[in-house]
Amino acid sequence: AQTVTQSQPEMSVQEAETVTLSCTYDTSESDYYLFWYKQPPSRQMILVIRQEAYKQQNATENRFSVNFQKAAKSFSLKISDSQLGDAAMYFCAYRSPNTGNQFYFGTGTSLTVIP
Amino acid sequence: DAGVIQSPRHEVTEMGQEVTLRCKPISGHNSLFWYRQTMMRGLELLIYFNNNVPIDDSGMPEDRFSAKMPNASFSTLKIQPSEPRDSAVYFCASSSRSPLHFGNGTRLTVT
Numbered sequence: 001a002q003t004v005t006q007s008q009p010e011m012s013v014q015e016a017e018t019v020t021l022s023c024t025y026d027t028s029e030s031d032y033y034l035f036w037y038k039q040p041p042s043r044q045m046i047l048v049i050r051q052e053a054y055k056q057q058n059a060t061e062n063r064f065s066v067n068f069q070k071a072a073k074s075f076s077l078k079i080s081d082s083q084l085g086d087a088a089m090y091f092c093a094y095r096s097p098n099t100g101n102q103f104y105f106g107t108g109t110s111l112t113v114i115p
Numbered sequence: 116d117a118g119v120i121q122s123p124r125h126e127v128t129e130m131g132q133e134v135t136l137r138c139k140p141i142s143g144h145n146s147l148f149w150y151r152q153t154m155m156r157g158l159e160l161l162i163y164f165n166n167n168v169p170i171d172d173s174g175m176p177e178d179r180f181s182a183k184m185p186n187a188s189f190s191t192l193k194i195q196p197s198e199p200r201d202s203a204v205y206f207c208a209s210s211s212r213s214p215l216h217f218g219n220g221t222r223l224t225v226t
Contacts, residue, residue, distance in 0.1 A: 045217035
């Protein structure tokens with residue numbers, strides 16, 4: 001089975017600064033999808049950004065961007081101009097189209113934004 | 116699109132009672148997932164369905180847990196009898212091609 005690893009249980013960033021959250025995954029598949037989800041204290045799981053493995057261009061959504069390194073099986077999330085509302089748990093996820101649309105989640109990184 | 120709808124939002128019950136959690140996926144989504152989230156174990160996949168058929172239930176902790184999807188617009192997760200260690204937030208999520216859309220979760224407390 002595919003595994004997703006988030007090696008940073010906790011991170012902090014000063015407001016307006018940039019922070020990068022790490023994610024690596026293990027797979028033998030060539031076609032798959034990667035996601036970052038945000039879970040604020042309200043517990044709602046919110047999709048932040050997605051990346052298709054066949055696309056070489058890194059996905060960007062406003063202040064959120066990814067650094068997708070397919071050969072290294074790395075998928076980091078960069079948050080620019082951090083805001084207080086960015087404080088949350090962030091989960092990296094892998095979706096396999098070849099195993100019945102199964103999703104695999106990392107253990108999460110808790111991000112604190114310091115005013 | 117109302118999103119994935121879960122009910123109830125909160126459930127408090129006594130040990131030994133039956134608990135039923137409900138989920139309405141997004142219309143047109145053919146995959147439905149049940150997850151459990153706790154501080155100790157994080158986000159765990161319990162079971163998922165494709166086209167109303169259970170595909171993988173290896174995450175269901177024990178026989179006290181059961182899940183059904185009688186049609187494309189409704190699923191239940193039942194715990195009978197409930198135990199204090201079942202206390203957690205239970206998420207339902209649905210997907211079509213990509214990505215996964217989550218409901219707001221049910222916070223279950225078993226006393």
